[in-house]
Amino acid sequence: MKDTGDSEDWNEGLEVMERKGSVHRWMAAAAAIVVPFLTGCGDFFPPINNGGGGGGGTTSGRVYVANQAASSIGGFSIGTGTLTIVTNTPVATAYKPLSMVVTPNNGLLYVGSASGIFVYFINSDGSLTTPSSGSQPAGVFAQSIDVSPDGQWLIALDGTTQQLDIFQINSSTGALTSITAPATYSGTTGTWQPSQVRVSPDGTLIFAALGTAGDVVFTFNTTTGVAASSQYLPTGDAATGDYGLVMSAKTPYLYIARSGTKGGVAVYNVGSVGQLTAVTGSPFAAGSGTFSVALDSTGTYVYAANRTDGTVSGYTIVPSTTALGLSLTPLTGSPYLSGAGAQAIAIDATNKYLLSVAVGGAPDMTMYSFDISVPGKLDPATSVATGVNPAGAVALALTH
Numbered sequence: 001m002k003d004t005g006d007s008e009d010w011n012e013g014l015e016v017m018e019r020k021g022s023v024h025r026w027m028a029a030a031a032a033i034v035v036p037f038l039t040g041c042g043d044f045f046p047p048i049n050n051g052g053g054g055g056g057g058t059t060s061g062r063v064y065v066a067n068q069a070a071s072s073i074g075g076f077s078i079g080t081g082t083l084t085i086v087t088n089t090p091v092a093t094a095y096k097p098l099s100m101v102v103t104p105n106n107g108l109l110y111v112g113s114a115s116g117i118f119v120y121f122i123n124s125d126g127s128l129t130t131p132s133s134g135s136q137p138a139g140v141f142a143q144s145i146d147v148s149p150d151g152q153w154l155i156a157l158d159g160t161t162q163q164l165d166i167f168q169i170n171s172s173t174g175a176l177t178s179i180t181a182p183a184t185y186s187g188t189t190g191t192w193q194p195s196q197v198r199v200s201p202d203g204t205l206i207f208a209a210l211g212t213a214g215d216v217v218f219t220f221n222t223t224t225g226v227a228a229s230s231q232y233l234p235t236g237d238a239a240t241g242d243y244g245l246v247m248s249a250k251t252p253y254l255y256i257a258r259s260g261t262k263g264g265v266a267v268y269n270v271g272s273v274g275q276l277t278a279v280t281g282s283p284f285a286a287g288s289g290t291f292s293v294a295l296d297s298t299g300t301y302v303y304a305a306n307r308t309d310g311t312v313s314g315y316t317i318v319p320s321t322t323a324l325g326l327s328l329t330p331l332t333g334s335p336y337l338s339g340a341g342a343q344a345i346a347i348d349a350t351n352k353y354l355l356s357v358a359v360g361g362a363p364d365m366t367m368y369s370f371d372i373s374v375p376g377k378l379d380p381a382t383s384v385a386t387g388v389n390p391a392g393a394v395a396l397a398l399t400h
């Protein structure tokens with residue numbers, strides 16, 4: 001189910017995925033594109049559990065979900081194959097959440113929006129509390145946010161200007177102090193659509209996906225919080241866009257969720273100063289509208305959410321004796337059915353579950369376990385509604 005490059009389908013998909021587009025417009029498109037694909041597979045997913053999965057199991061972490069259409073934040077405790085609603089969630093917001101991240105010490109949840117960045121204390125039971133001050137840097141359109149591995153810096157990919165907005169984190173109050181000079185860049189090809197920002201596992205590099213405008217790499221000084229653009233990577237095709245990023249903590253590779261005529265999972269070797277070089281055979285075929293990627297903690301498997309298909313593709317990472325020889329082999333049963341408009345995926349801290357949220361719902365969030373017999377294969381564990389429907393789940397963040 002690799003993208004075929006049909007220009008009419010791509011143009012429709014690109015219109016749907018525009019930064020300023022309506023979630024409701026996407027949901028209408030998703031209903032037309034994805035629901036027929038799921039027809040006849042009604043027994044694949046357990047029934048949506050509006051009670052959050054209930055019941056048993058030891059909590060191994062928590063997941064928070066940005067519900068853009070419902071203007072709320074959903075929270076769930078991850079049990080043994082279960083998702084249980086966190087106390088006092090979903091939290092209603094006076095803004096539409098776009099992005100979110102949990103700090104490395106699990107103490108703070110930051111939520112980005114078109115009107116600023118908001119912070120919440122994460123209590124011992126997973127519930128969220130709003131601090132009395134310091135929760136919103138004015139004038140920041142936080143399309144995507146990430147926190148440096150040392151927990152000292154929050155980086156926001158600006159949705160209105162070609163720059164990164166960088167803030168120092170006060171771990172006690174959650175307040176953010178802006179770095180005076182933002183890190184600017186220039187995307188010179190395609191359609192600029194800021195989508196996701198990610199800090200490398202060692203904190204020395206920052207990557208930003210910009211839709212059909214490609215990607216940009218920054219060097220990052222974790223002492224001063226200063227970032228500087230070091231490489232611009234165009235996709236080379238106006239009908240091909242990059243939307244999601246993840247870098248391996250085990251090996252020097254960057255994985256990119258790529259949609260369009262040359263869509264799939266693109267893999268790049270990361271040089272000593274952040275220089276990106278595509279591996280042989282990249283991009284590797286995925287579903288249609290590939291939008292997000294996630295790696296397991298062992299560095300053995302990579303997964304991609306396919307927004308147009310409403311599926312998740314999975315691969316075994318096959319190492320090589322050469323830097324550019326690494327390849328991806330599809331897992332048994334891949335792609336796996338998810339919700340309509342599968343938009344974001346992540347793996348929990350125990351490496352036992354993969355979670356996928358879908359902007360079109362049906363269900364809003366799906367949790368998969370890893371098959372005990374076939375390594376890497378995903379088995380559906382449970383599914384939940386993340387807020388009042390239509391929720392419009394666009395992002396998720398897990399505790400570490």
